[in-house]
Amino acid sequence: MNMKSQKFRKSAEFFGAICGGLLISLPAIPQAVAQESTPKINPCPRIFYEEPHNNQVVVPQGCPPNALTQRLAAQGLLPVPATSSQDQTKLGVGGEAPQPNVIPLRPVPGDQTQQPSPGKVSTDQPALLQPRQTPSATIALTNGTVNIKLVNDTAANVTFQVIGDTAPRSLQGKSDVTLQGLKVPVTVTFEREDHGQLIVTPQPSSEPGSLEVTFKEATNAAQGRSAMRIERNGSVFLN
CATH class of the missing domain: 2.60.40 (Immunoglobulin-like)
Structure with a gap:
């Protein structure tokens, strides 16, 4: 085999190795893009804070309280509304992400009444004052x-x-x-x-x-x- 044939063979093998590497790495790119584009599930849609839901629907625990949730918590009928999580804070007011066609989730707040510790008032949650009341x-x-x-x-x-x-x-x-x-x-x-x-x-x-x-x-x-x-x-x- 002459010198020119050997050089041509080595060039062909080098080019084939490069093309093969590109073909192997290509399927991973769309998968990474698809994973990054998957939207987060929004537990606190903005509809909870718009009328009439603002005064008719109790928001899930972990969401910023709307008007009805605040009113019931002040009356001692609900646990103290929890502060919003870090992920919800990143999403904005009411945990609303900038994506269309958000379907509101069914609120499922807890049912046990939380009481503040004696002599200690939390700095991030209001204390519940539940006066004595005669049953109706x-x-x-x-x-x-x-x-x-x-x-x-x-x-x-x-x-x-x-x-x-x-x-x-x-x-x-x-x-x-x-x-x-x-x-x-x-x-x-x-x-x-x-x-x-x-x-x-x-x-x-x-x-x-x-x-x-x-x-x-x-x-x-x-x-x-x-x-x-x-x-x-x-x-x-x-x-």
Whole structure:
């Protein structure tokens, strides 16, 4: 074999090695790009902080509290809203990332009331002051559960939500609905969709472990109620 043939053979082998290396490394590039472009799941969409959700939906724990969450926490009906995580802070107000078509997640806050340590006030969470209150009713529970019948005697629709159990639902005027097998302690919120006030009257039903709650129109804000709490001992409190 002459000198020119040997040089041509070595050049061909060198060029083939370079092309082979490029072919091996190419599939990794689209995979890395695909991994970097995968969007983060947003647990705190901006819709939680816009009307009407701002005053009707309780945000999940870890999200910045909206108006309803702050109001219920101040009344002692919810745990103290946790501060937003570092990832949510990076996403912006309400954990909202700049991506379209965000679907709001179902809120699932905890159900145990947190109490501040005696003589110590947290610097990043407000202390809950829960004054003594006389129960509005008392029922005998069955295996730690309760059935609640909501009766809407008003002409307006009423939005209600079982915190940690159901999403907000609408109860039409002059109608009723029964919520079965709710584990206590349990908190139920309600609001007239026309933003009027509600007189709320809870009373034990003839069936064991059942409570009937009647909604009527209130004439002033002092009569209005927006939440009900049933404790493990069967005590029913209104706020």
